[in-house]
Amino acid sequence: MATHDVVPWDGQEPLSGPLGVPLVDLLDRVLATGVVVSGDLVIAIADVPLVRLSLHALLSSVNERVPAPWNDGGPL
Amino acid sequence: MTQPPDSRVPRPPADDGVTYVFAVCRATRAVGALDLADEAGMPGGRAVRLLPAGLLTAVVQTVPAADFTDEVWQRRLSDRTQIERYARAHHAVVSNVAAHAPVVPLPLATLYHDDDRARTRLATDANRFHTALKRVAHHAEWGVKVYRAPTPEPDPTPDEPLTAAGGRVPGAGLAYLNRKRGVQALRERRREQALDVAESVDAELRGLAAASRRLRTHGAALSGDDRTHVLNATYLVADERAGELRRLVRALGDRTGSQIELSGPWVPYSFVGEV
Numbered sequence: 001m002a003t004h005d006v007v008p009w010d011g012q013e014p015l016s017g018p019l020g021v022p023l024v025d026l027l028d029r030v031l032a033t034g035v036v037v038s039g040d041l042v043i044a045i046a047d048v049p050l051v052r053l054s055l056h057a058l059l060s061s062v063n064e065r066v067p068a069p070w071n072d073g074g075p076l
Numbered sequence: 077m078t079q080p081p082d083s084r085v086p087r088p089p090a091d092d093g094v095t096y097v098f099a100v101c102r103a104t105r106a107v108g109a110l111d112l113a114d115e116a117g118m119p120g121g122r123a124v125r126l127l128p129a130g131l132l133t134a135v136v137q138t139v140p141a142a143d144f145t146d147e148v149w150q151r152r153l154s155d156r157t158q159i160e161r162y163a164r165a166h167h168a169v170v171s172n173v174a175a176h177a178p179v180v181p182l183p184l185a186t187l188y189h190d191d192d193r194a195r196t197r198l199a200t201d202a203n204r205f206h207t208a209l210k211r212v213a214h215h216a217e218w219g220v221k222v223y224r225a226p227t228p229e230p231d232p233t234p235d236e237p238l239t240a241a242g243g244r245v246p247g248a249g250l251a252y253l254n255r256k257r258g259v260q261a262l263r264e265r266r267r268e269q270a271l272d273v274a275e276s277v278d279a280e281l282r283g284l285a286a287a288s289r290r291l292r293t294h295g296a297a298l299s300g301d302d303r304t305h306v307l308n309a310t311y312l313v314a315d316e317r318a319g320e321l322r323r324l325v326r327a328l329g330d331r332t333g334s335q336i337e338l339s340g341p342w343v344p345y346s347f348v349g350e351v
Contacts, residue, residue: 021167021339023160025219028291028308029345030163030184 093138099179103133129198174343208348216341222307223335224270274307285311
């Protein structure tokens, strides 16, 4: 891949240099991408009431000032 | 908490562990040859390993069941240090594997009771995994955030001066209200302009992307600055168009005067759940 000067964490090994990824952007992806709770891929495959994620405690503290852009409360 | 932690509470039976799944790949030779010896995986877990499941291979780890219960996750998710630790652990494994083969990353804390259950469930949804793998192959996810720079409060210069004594001149109440309305209207206009910029940036980027998603915008408390976050979107972009994407982001920044941040390439977390 070409060099990327736009992204601070985007170094020589684009997909393997995740240490500097901002936490909030990471959580947007590993938690709140919609797959966890909206019931598609993961809920469909995960044989788990073992873990039922409730992210409100975390993400309500994350975002109180800017309302979610979606109408239905979003992927949470 | 009504009671202190109590050691008399019976502990769960001997902990054989549960199967944590990080990601799913095709069962190719390259995947079979992955060296996972250096992967730490989840705190407290055993070695990260491959779990063959038909034409798919999952990247898994046996983790202590007692440490991965619903209750424990509830606590973990409300503790920023803890959630960061687990999220980064998850991401490290997913990213490292993705550097060698296309992967479908699973969300944090995808757990099965044991390997057999995991294998069975993965096999059941094999078609969806194959579809997702096909979709993300030779693509990466790129995040784009647009910020409105902080603007000074509208100047509340009174258009009707107070009297020298500071008392109200006739009509001052009305003037005050009008000023208030003016400030409000200006604020509203700025907000709309910022949202318009966000929409047009998103529209342009969608033109280049294979798929896109809007994520929630972040509050100032989180990002630690006073910029207003007006767009948080993420795009699935073909590898050969990454350069084009970067140029477009820069051009959009110049054109709109907004701060636009690009992050990536990410493992396509946001684009594997819709197939």
